[in-house]
Amino acid sequence: MSIEAGLQAFIDEARELLQQMEAILLDAETAQADAEVMNALFRTVHTIKGSAGLFALDAVVAFTHEVENVLDQVRGGTLALSDTLASVLLRCHDHLEAMIAALGRGGQMPDEAAGAALLSELHAHAALSPSQAARTAPAQTAPATADPEQHDWLLYLGLSGDLLHHGIDPAALLRYLASQIRIVQVLPLPQNWHGTGGFDPEHNYLHFALHLQGNTSREQLLDVFEFAREGSCILACPVAEASPYLQAIAAETPPDMLAAASTAWQQLGWSPQVQAAPRQEEPEASGTPVAAENGPATVKKSKPAEKSGESHFLRVEAEKLDTLINLIGELVIAGAAGNLLAKQAGSSSLLEWSQGISNLIEQIRTGALSMRMVQVGEIFNRFPRVVRDVAKELGKQIELKISGADAELDKSMVEKLGDPLMHIVRNAIDHGIEPAEVRLARGKPAQGTVQLNAYHESGSIVIEVSDDGGGLNRHRILQKAVDRGLISADAQLAEQEIYALIFEPGFSTAEQITNISGRGVGMDVVRRSIEQLRGMITIESELEVGTVFRIRLPLTLAIIDGFMVKVAESVFVVPLEAVVECVELPPEMHPDDSSNCLNLRNELLPLLRLATFFDLKPSTSDKRNVVVLQIGDRKVGLVVDVLLGEFQTVIKPLGDLFRSLKAIGGSTILGNGQVALILDVNELVQYVVMRESARYGLEKDRDPQLAALPGK
Amino acid sequence: MSALTLQRQNDQSTAHAQAEHAAEVAQYLSFQLGGETFAMGILNIREILEYEYLTEVPLMPDFIRGVMNLRGAVVPVIDLALRFNRPRTELGRRSCVVIVEVDDPETETQQLIGILVDAVHEVLAISEQEIEAPPQFGSKLRTDFIAGMARVDNRFIVLLNVPKVLSVEEITLLASLREHPEGGGPGELPVVGDAAQ
Numbered sequence: 001m002s003i004e005a006g007l008q009a010f011i012d013e014a015r016e017l018l019q020q021m022e023a024i025l026l027d028a029e030t031a032q033a034d035a036e037v038m039n040a041l042f043r044t045v046h047t048i049k050g051s052a053g054l055f056a057l058d059a060v061v062a063f064t065h066e067v068e069n070v071l072d073q074v075r076g077g078t079l080a081l082s083d084t085l086a087s088v089l090l091r092c093h094d095h096l097e098a099m100i101a102a103l104g105r106g107g108q109m110p111d112e113a114a115g116a117a118l119l120s121e122l123h124a125h126a127a128l129s130p131s132q133a134a135r136t137a138p139a140q141t142a143p144a145t146a147d148p149e150q151h152d153w154l155l156y157l158g159l160s161g162d163l164l165h166h167g168i169d170p171a172a173l174l175r176y177l178a179s180q181i182r183i184v185q186v187l188p189l190p191q192n193w194h195g196t197g198g199f200d201p202e203h204n205y206l207h208f209a210l211h212l213q214g215n216t217s218r219e220q221l222l223d224v225f226e227f228a229r230e231g232s233c234i235l236a237c238p239v240a241e242a243s244p245y246l247q248a249i250a251a252e253t254p255p256d257m258l259a260a261a262s263t264a265w266q267q268l269g270w271s272p273q274v275q276a277a278p279r280q281e282e283p284e285a286s287g288t289p290v291a292a293e294n295g296p297a298t299v300k301k302s303k304p305a306e307k308s309g310e311s312h313f314l315r316v317e318a319e320k321l322d323t324l325i326n327l328i329g330e331l332v333i334a335g336a337a338g339n340l341l342a343k344q345a346g347s348s349s350l351l352e353w354s355q356g357i358s359n360l361i362e363q364i365r366t367g368a369l370s371m372r373m374v375q376v377g378e379i380f381n382r383f384p385r386v387v388r389d390v391a392k393e394l395g396k397q398i399e400l401k402i403s404g405a406d407a408e409l410d411k412s413m414v415e416k417l418g419d420p421l422m423h424i425v426r427n428a429i430d431h432g433i434e435p436a437e438v439r440l441a442r443g444k445p446a447q448g449t450v451q452l453n454a455y456h457e458s459g460s461i462v463i464e465v466s467d468d469g470g471g472l473n474r475h476r477i478l479q480k481a482v483d484r485g486l487i488s489a490d491a492q493l494a495e496q497e498i499y500a501l502i503f504e505p506g507f508s509t510a511e512q513i514t515n516i517s518g519r520g521v522g523m524d525v526v527r528r529s530i531e532q533l534r535g536m537i538t539i540e541s542e543l544e545v546g547t548v549f550r551i552r553l554p555l556t557l558a559i560i561d562g563f564m565v566k567v568a569e570s571v572f573v574v575p576l577e578a579v580v581e582c583v584e585l586p587p588e589m590h591p592d593d594s595s596n597c598l599n600l601r602n603e604l605l606p607l608l609r610l611a612t613f614f615d616l617k618p619s620t621s622d623k624r625n626v627v628v629l630q631i632g633d634r635k636v637g638l639v640v641d642v643l644l645g646e647f648q649t650v651i652k653p654l655g656d657l658f659r660s661l662k663a664i665g666g667s668t669i670l671g672n673g674q675v676a677l678i679l680d681v682n683e684l685v686q687y688v689v690m691r692e693s694a695r696y697g698l699e700k701d702r703d704p705q706l707a708a709l710p711g712k
Numbered sequence: 713m714s715a716l717t718l719q720r721q722n723d724q725s726t727a728h729a730q731a732e733h734a735a736e737v738a739q740y741l742s743f744q745l746g747g748e749t750f751a752m753g754i755l756n757i758r759e760i761l762e763y764e765y766l767t768e769v770p771l772m773p774d775f776i777r778g779v780m781n782l783r784g785a786v787v788p789v790i791d792l793a794l795r796f797n798r799p800r801t802e803l804g805r806r807s808c809v810v811i812v813e814v815d816d817p818e819t820e821t822q823q824l825i826g827i828l829v830d831a832v833h834e835v836l837a838i839s840e841q842e843i844e845a846p847p848q849f850g851s852k853l854r855t856d857f858i859a860g861m862a863r864v865d866n867r868f869i870v871l872l873n874v875p876k877v878l879s880v881e882e883i884t885l886l887a888s889l890r891e892h893p894e895g896g897g898p899g900e901l902p903v904v905g906d907a908a909q
Contacts (some may be wrong), residue, residue: 254721291843326784330783330784514754571767614771614772652784652788653786654769655788656880657776657788657819657823657883657884658769658887659884661771664769667767669781673765675767675778675780675781676767677767
């Protein structure tokens with residue numbers, strides 16, 4: 001592994017650990033955390049420090065060291081994790097995150113002064129000066145975990161011969177150990193060198209046996225030698241438990257180490273009661289000469305708690321998965337082609353075979369797509385922090401409730417959903433939730449509630465952000481819209497249309513512009529991002545009761561359920577979710593110049609004639625159909641020739657050349673290898689509206705030169 | 713017949729190149745478009761396919777004939793004759809689609825674009841000395857489309873400047889002008905005139 005790759009691994013690991021740290025700190029603020037959680041908190045920082053040390057990232061090590069000291073006190077119970085301390089720790093977390101991010105970019109490290117300021121604040125909370133922190137912390141920890149039975153400890157350091165090569169000095173380790181605990185006796189044990197020439201000064205020839213006195217745990221002792229573990233065998237146990245301990249680890253420890261430890265410990269005054277056990281193991285295990293390398297197993301075994309939260313996941317590069325899914329898309333198409341051929345050949349055995357293949361392909365595709373699925377919780381998880389920070393900044397009390405975090409959607413969508421959700425949540429806290437006095441006056445609890453919820457509904461995922469705040473003030477929105485000239489003063493708008501106004505660029509009804517929101521940027525970006533994900537956003541609101549933002553998204557961007565239609569010679573795919581029903585076009589309305597509105601059960605349905613609109617060759621068919629589409633809260637009829645039916649389809653992007661072509665959302669390849677275009681019905685209707693208004697506008701007041709533009 | 717003549721020239725220039733400056737000889741694919749022969753550097757050419765079914769894309773400039781399925785990728789196909797403001801290419805027995813890789817400077821990616829030609833002739837090795845700078849006028853083609861004029865058998869063949877001819881940027885601009893007829897202000901009109909000249 002090259003240094004760069006190693007560093008990248010470190011950065012990834014550190015990010016994960018920082019996430020854990022943040023989650024623990026946020027949890028700890030609300031609930032009284034137990035010792036195990038505090039240990040985990042300590043370990044996150046400790047591990048970052050350890051790994052940073054490997055890469056000689058001194059700034060990170062120095063900073064984490066101080067944080068670690070404080071956390072150690074917290075873990076030892078000498079320092080309570082108060083709200084204020086958690087706040088400072090969270091800011092330390094941010095500082096660390098900034099440092100790690102800077103490493104990732106290869107950019108400038110964040111301001112050292114800021115780090116130093118944070119540390120001094122931290123020390124103020126811990127009531128310790130920086131120099132004292134390191135020394136006093138463990139001493140204070142001691143009484144908390146007092147256990148007279150475990151006062152005397154035996155330690156055997158079967159250090160690897162390569163230790164010095166790795167830049168680790170055993171003397172330094174021992175010095176550090178001495179700062180943690182009282183060392184009664186150290187027994188150096190020379191290994192493999194018999195005083196006759198060939199001395200390699202960079203080789204470690206020493207093992208140590210130690211007798212320690214103090215209150216500690218095996219974990220703490222092993223932590224001291226964290227970096228020396230590779231290739232080494234480190235044994236530690238209370239004197240009282242030495243015999244059972246040696247027996248317990250006999251299976252996974254090299255026998256010569258066991259024997260050496262046992263002998264050395266006896267020299268330190270330990271008298272084995274059950275001496276036989278390790279010896280019994282010896283003859284059997286002596287067949288394994290690779291002694292030192294087996295060492296770490298013992299050590300790992302003794303720290304089972306550390307990895308317990310880790311589930312069995314594989315990290316796969318996103319690109320590899322994308323390639324696989326693309327290939328499966330090809331397979332789907334190829335399979336469909338095979339199916340078609342089998343049908344044409346009319347051989348029933350061939351057809352059966354191709355059906356079997358199709359079934360398998362379907363399963364593979366579902367499986368592959370599910371690999372891309374991640375839980376919405378991945379984005380929800382960052383909100384406790386956001387809500388907490390924003391609420392503190394605004395001096396509001398907010399409770400965040402999260403439900404449905406296990407609903408799944410496509411990874412690529414999760415990434416793009418973070419920012420819009422962030423905007424909505426910040427808005428909800430800033431504008432939605434009223435100040436405590438107002439809330440109390442309205443008979444609501446002083447603490448506001450913001451809720452994030454996700455659930456699946458008929459092939460799409462719905463994400464709701466709701467608050468129990470003041471709700472949207474329709475009059476104020478209307479007033480503002482009239483002021484800004486978005487609508488005329490006498491316009492009659494439906495409820496949804498009024499709410500939709502807040503998504504207009506630059507629209508804000510907030511009386512005050514704050515840091516958080518109110519500048520009127522944001523909501524238009526929110527709507528645009530959601531629409532880019534082929535989603536819809538709706539608002540439900542009741543004055544003084546609350547507001548719900550409801551985002552409806554397709555589960556994946558890669559595949560849609562389509563409805564195929566044929567116009568003249570071209571096949572188009574309409575997203576099935578937009579299709580409401582299909583009706584036949586009455587023959588008297590066939591000519592393209594006849595009325596463009598249909599009476600659908602006494603409802604006026606504007607017709608969009610695809611053939612005319614797209615300038616396609618006139619159709620020869622004598623039957624026309626209307627596909628009724630639901631677009632927002634309106635209906636539009638699409639006039640086509642033939643209905644070809646439902647079809648699940650893999651979306652292929654059309655490429656940059658067509659980026660100006662909004663009405664076509666993409667393309668797909670049919671079973672016969674031909675390309676069919678997928679209509680983006682929202683954009684299509686918007687475009688038609690725009691073109692119509694432009695045409696009538698042009699005739700009246702544009703100059704003839706412009707009117708003569710191509711495409712008119 | 714013309715293929716034969718070109719072949720002879722081809723051999724000559726190869727021999728010539730081996731004798732002197734091997735590095736200055738580049739290879740070009742010559743093809744037929746209307747009554748004319750053009751050539752383009754082979755380095756950008758991915759493959760040459762027989763003409764197959766194209767799906768027309770509505771609301772796009774005429775010279776975009778449609779999109780085709782290239783082993784699962786959807787590739788746009790451009791009618792070079794229409795791009796050069798000449799009569800539309802009619803499909804014949806020898807009609808071919810030449811798949812070219814084009815850089816899109818805006819997104820810094822490579823795009824595959826197919827060009828529809830009447831027939832593909834052969835690969836020519838042309839040395840630098842045989843290439844003249846594009847004439848300032850009189851070539852019946854936008855001068856920035858021409859990379860140079862190659863002297864082959866006492867005739868001149870136009871070497872196309874592929875990045876210009878298939879400029880994703882320009883084609884997108886043309887397409888957006890078509891889609892938003894009211895969007896083009898007077899300031900943008902000269903561009904249209906230029907492109908469609």
